[in-house]
Amino acid sequence: MIQKVTIKDVAQAAGVSTQTVSRVINSRPDVSPDTRARVQQVVKELGYSPNVIARSLSRGRTNTFGVVGFGLSYFGSSSVLSGIEQKSNELGFSLLLSLLDDFNAAQIDGILRNLLSRQVDGIIWAVPGNDRLVGELSGRFSDISVPVVYMNKLKNGDEVIVAMDNRLGGRLATDHLLEQGYRRIGIITGPIGWWEAQEREKGWRETMGKVGLTNLEELIINGDWTAASGEIGLHNLLAKSPDIDAVFACNDQMALGALQAARRLGIKVPQDLGIVGFDDIPEAAYFYPSLTTIRQNAIALGALAVDRICSLINAREKDEEFEPDVKWIQPRLIVRKSSKRI
Amino acid sequence: MIQKVTIKDVAQAAGVSTQTVSRVINSRPDVSPDTRARVQQVVKELGYSPNVIARSLSRGRTNTFGVVGFGLSYFGSSSVLSGIEQKSNELGFSLLLSLLDDFNAAQIDGILRNLLSRQVDGIIWAVPGNDRLVGELSGRFSDISVPVVYMNKLKNGDEVIVAMDNRLGGRLATDHLLEQGYRRIGIITGPIGWWEAQEREKGWRETMGKVGLTNLEELIINGDWTAASGEIGLHNLLAKSPDIDAVFACNDQMALGALQAARRLGIKVPQDLGIVGFDDIPEAAYFYPSLTTIRQNAIALGALAVDRICSLINAREKDEEFEPDVKWIQPRLIVRKSSKRI
DNA sequence: CTGTTAGCGCATTCAA
DNA sequence: TTGAATGCGCTAACAG
Numbered sequence A, B: 001m002i003q004k005v006t007i008k009d010v011a012q013a014a015g016v017s018t019q020t021v022s023r024v025i026n027s028r029p030d031v032s033p034d035t036r037a038r039v040q041q042v043v044k045e046l047g048y049s050p051n052v053i054a055r056s057l058s059r060g061r062t063n064t065f066g067v068v069g070f071g072l073s074y075f076g077s078s079s080v081l082s083g084i085e086q087k088s089n090e091l092g093f094s095l096l097l098s099l100l101d102d103f104n105a106a107q108i109d110g111i112l113r114n115l116l117s118r119q120v121d122g123i124i125w126a127v128p129g130n131d132r133l134v135g136e137l138s139g140r141f142s143d144i145s146v147p148v149v150y151m152n153k154l155k156n157g158d159e160v161i162v163a164m165d166n167r168l169g170g171r172l173a174t175d176h177l178l179e180q181g182y183r184r185i186g187i188i189t190g191p192i193g194w195w196e197a198q199e200r201e202k203g204w205r206e207t208m209g210k211v212g213l214t215n216l217e218e219l220i221i222n223g224d225w226t227a228a229s230g231e232i233g234l235h236n237l238l239a240k241s242p243d244i245d246a247v248f249a250c251n252d253q254m255a256l257g258a259l260q261a262a263r264r265l266g267i268k269v270p271q272d273l274g275i276v277g278f279d280d281i282p283e284a285a286y287f288y289p290s291l292t293t294i295r296q297n298a299i300a301l302g303a304l305a306v307d308r309i310c311s312l313i314n315a316r317e318k319d320e321e322f323e324p325d326v327k328w329i330q331p332r333l334i335v336r337k338s339s340k341r342i
Numbered sequence C: 001c002t003g004t005t006a007g008c009g010c011a012t013t014c015a016a
Numbered sequence D: 001t002t003g004a005a006t007g008c009g010c011t012a013a014c015a016g
Helices: A007-014 A016-023 A034-047 A052-059 A075-092 A106-117 A132-142 A166-179 A195-210 A227-240 A252-265 A283-287 A298-317 B007-014 B018-025 B032-048 B054-061 B075-090 B106-116 B130-141 B166-179 B195-209 B225-242 B252-265 B280-286 B298-317
Strands: A065-068 A093-101 A120-124 A147-150 A161-164 A186-187 A220-222 A246-249 A274-276 A293-295 A325-328 A332-334 B066-072 B094-100 B124-125 B148-151 B160-164 B185-189 B218-221 B246-249 B274-276 B293-297 B327-328 B332-334
Touching: A007 A034, A052 B054, A065 A075, A065 A106, A075 A093, A075 A298, A075 B075, A075 B094, A093 B075, A106 B327, A120 A298, A132 A325, A132 A332, A147 A298, A147 B160, A147 B327, A161 A166, A161 A298, A166 A186, A166 A195, A166 A246, A166 A293, A166 A298, A166 A332, A166 B094, A186 A195, A186 A227, A220 A227, A220 B066, A227 A246, A227 A252, A246 A252, A252 A274, A252 A283, A283 B252, A298 A325, A325 B252, A325 B298, A332 B130, B007 B032, B018 B032, B066 B075, B066 B106, B075 B094, B075 B298, B094 B106, B106 B195, B124 B298, B130 B327, B160 B166, B160 B298, B166 B185, B166 B195, B166 B246, B166 B293, B166 B332, B185 B195, B185 B225, B218 B225, B225 B252, B246 B252, B252 B274, B252 B280, B298 B327
Parallel strands: A065 A093, A065 A120, A120 A147, A147 A161, A161 A325, A186 A220, A186 A246, A246 A274, B066 B094, B066 B124, B124 B148, B148 B160, B160 B327, B185 B218, B185 B246, B246 B274
Antiparallel strands: A093 B094, A293 A332, B293 B332
16 A cells, blocks of 8 residues: 555556546446446445546546634634634535734735635635735735635725624614613624624614714723723723723624623623624533624535535536625524523 | 746746756756856846646646544634644644534535645644544545644554643643642543543542542533533533532633633632633633633644644655554643632 | 657756 | 666547
């Protein structure tokens, strides 16, 4: 098994041409049953397995997607990747994985060049949208020949995008708090520049505006996704607006920090203060009190991205038109104790 | 840019042969400065970028590792993957990622075959050791020609392994509880079959045994890594041994569940009950009370795996001996409030 | 149904 | 220092 066995060896052993072997291993119809059986037998005996690299070179197609992720420390990021992996695997594609450490555009060129050099059939840009990247991306992707699907970012030009409806999530969270009778609903946002953070905030704004609540600026504090920022966030929020009766923390970690701060300050959740998070990390149900939050089906989002890129590839092969649009996944509200006043 | 530009195009445009171009793009010394400059110029003008697939076929080397992970829902798994990615990238390797959904051996053959078909230079088996896989692995890897590095598993034969010293972690946790004056230290283990769970338990056993504590069986409850199992676990533990004064929960999620259960039961942590977790997930510092735990540097572990596989590849190329051994990474104790009685 | 010829894009002999 | 020939393993296009 040290010496690699090739199609040639199989052909020789089976007494046929390499072409016939090729036909058999690719399940082409035009082979006689006898020959097929014989070749398959030899394949098994010799333990032959096709060299996908050679096949790719000759076919001009690698059956590989390049996936660019953003760290893996965020709960969402890794779930999305799982979804992408599952679906790709199901469809017979392999994944070439690259990770971006931060929103520094410097790395991007190298990553894309590498992926293209390796002849990926498509690229899934699973990097969360960020203002710092807005200008950078369009330029860098403009001369990229393979299909690209972006995730969770602002639409910019004719990009194909799949996204979680973060704005809807923000509305769901805020609506729920209003229904529970909370009125002065503060928000601890995600980091400035993140599309997801902006959308969640917009959802909150929309709902607050719809019921006629104004002077929203004094209800906003910026966080950075960490629990620490949630803790500080609640303090700052209370300093700005001592009369708040609820907080929409834009992710569960920050909600956890806020819970912690409330406890220290002797503020009762949910009686004195309602809290809602975002993401539904597995721990959220075990916070104290258990956390009401917005659940995202990140696996489904990943799978959708794969679906889209396959459609794109197929369309391009058949030279068909492909409408670049945004496909949305709906998040949903998970009610637990941290916001349940009635 | 739609038409791919090849080495041939560059050669023609620069008025040299393809070999010369090949030499230039591979930074070989035997090219005159003039020619080199001219070729580089053309490369830039045409936007040429080598086809790594073709290069791989010709060189018989892909500069790619196959990485087999296990879901990504566990905090450790994704951090390890980050470490692998960073280090691989640094060394010029790309990653072909596959994910195993569970310990069902059925998927394994397909994954390995695919990776080998794609001619990876090595495989990093980042699947946590599990009894259900013990027999399966050795058979399946026996006829695999490329180097393999395994992570966090029991040594079985002459495997090259990198591992977190989970047993040390178990000792650190237990030692700490003893130092804090706790004596009846129960344990909520990870799922039966997991190597990591077994090792953490062994660490606990060793330390308990060393100070002469016996009848350990009545202090053991099996969990499954989830917070839910930690909650139930504490209840069951108290039912078995009402006099326990501390719990070593073998991961942070289960510790969280135990914290929750204690709160419900009116048991004061850390006064009446000390609790220590394992992993140091980012949220642990914000549990209530903040959680004492064992921190693992998973990034370092990932990087170490890459180091090892590179050494293995190099050794094999030079036909040198390579001592198959286990390289360990040491975890460390992070003391917070959940166990701080003195 | 099967075999022959050619070529995917590059790198590695060898000569020159 | 450079170029010509050859092959990596496989598949597509064409015969037969």
